[in-house]
Amino acid sequence: MVLRQFQALDVYVTDTAYSLELCRDKLRCLQYLMRKNVPFPTTGSAYSRVGYDKIIKTVGGAPLIIKLNEGTEGIGVFLAEDEKAAKNFLQTFKQFDVRIMLQEFIKESSGRDIRAVVLGGKIIGSFERVSQDGDFRANVALGGLTKIIDLTDEEKSVILHATEAMKLNMAGVDLVRSKNGPLILEVNSAQDFAGSHLIEGLYNIDFASMLINFAIEGKKKFDKGEAVWLQNT
Numbered sequence: 001m002v003l004r005q006f007q008a009l010d011v012y013v014t015d016t017a018y019s020l021e022l023c024r025d026k027l028r029c030l031q032y033l034m035r036k037n038v039p040f041p042t043t044g045s046a047y048s049r050v051g052y053d054k055i056i057k058t059v060g061g062a063p064l065i066i067k068l069n070e071g072t073e074g075i076g077v078f079l080a081e082d083e084k085a086a087k088n089f090l091q092t093f094k095q096f097d098v099r100i101m102l103q104e105f106i107k108e109s110s111g112r113d114i115r116a117v118v119l120g121g122k123i124i125g126s127f128e129r130v131s132q133d134g135d136f137r138a139n140v141a142l143g144g145l146t147k148i149i150d151l152t153d154e155e156k157s158v159i160l161h162a163t164e165a166m167k168l169n170m171a172g173v174d175l176v177r178s179k180n181g182p183l184i185l186e187v188n189s190a191q192d193f194a195g196s197h198l199i200e201g202l203y204n205i206d207f208a209s210m211l212i213n214f215a216i217e218g219k220k221k222f223d224k225g226e227a228v229w230l231q232n233t
């Protein structure tokens with residue numbers, strides 16, 4: 001609401017309210033990635049009981065991942081071990097009117113994923129997160145440990161395409177290494193200073209200052225009427 005108000009007053013913003021809203025909904029985010037041919041695990045959604053069997057089959061059967069469209073920090077991401085469990089999740093969330101999606105479980109990357117931090121079309125850093133307690137989720141909020149990881153050229157390209165698809169200047173992109181190459185899980189917008197301490201600690205950089213300088217430079221360009229990279233409506 002605050003960002004939209006700034007935009008309505010023609011005040012420069014580093015990322016638009018529109019892009020932030022897109023990222024808040026994981027399914028919507030993936031639909032945007034699809035338009036740009038960014039690879040992600042096979043994902044689907046079913047509105048009612050009639051479609052449950054079909055959607056389970058589409059994502060490759062159980063075990064499969066179920067996600068709340070609007071969860072964060074690993075909360076709302078579940079692993080359904082068999083089809084019966086998957087249907088139980090589907091029916092329960094339907095009853096409470098919670099929107100969810102089904103996703104192919106990338107077994108080979110269970111308990112680990114990669115977070116890449118992007119600013120202004122450049123990858124500032126990337127780290128692997130590894131779960132310490134056997135959880136299939138690698139989130140730091142759930143105890144995942146971090147370690148700097150070097151990205152392949154293919155991974156870098158996929159990450160930058162994903163941020164571009166969301167028209168984001170600042171993003172935290174989550175991906176997994178699957179047997180068929182990198183797959184994007186989600187694009188996180190509005191990385192806060194609290195979250196950026198990870199990248200600061202691992203790379204020994206002052207990321208907060210980088211963000212502030214990026215905003216200052218962006219505003220200068222905006223004031224001069226120059227195109228601001230990835231500025232959306």
Ligand SMILES: Nc1ncnc2c1ncn2[C@@H]1O[C@H](COP(=O)(O)OP(=O)(O)O)[C@@H](O)[C@H]1O
Pocket residue numbers: 041065067071072073074075077103104105106107109110111112113136137138139174176185186
């Ligand atoms: N399709 C998947 N296959 C394997 N692991 C997954 C899959 N989707 C999510 N995960 C694991 O669960 C974690 C949380 O999922 P994610 O989509 O990033 O949501 P959140 O917003 O909660 O971080 C990921 O970091 C990853 O470790």
Ligand SMILES: [Mg+2]
Pocket residue numbers: 073074174185186
């Ligand atoms: Mg995540």
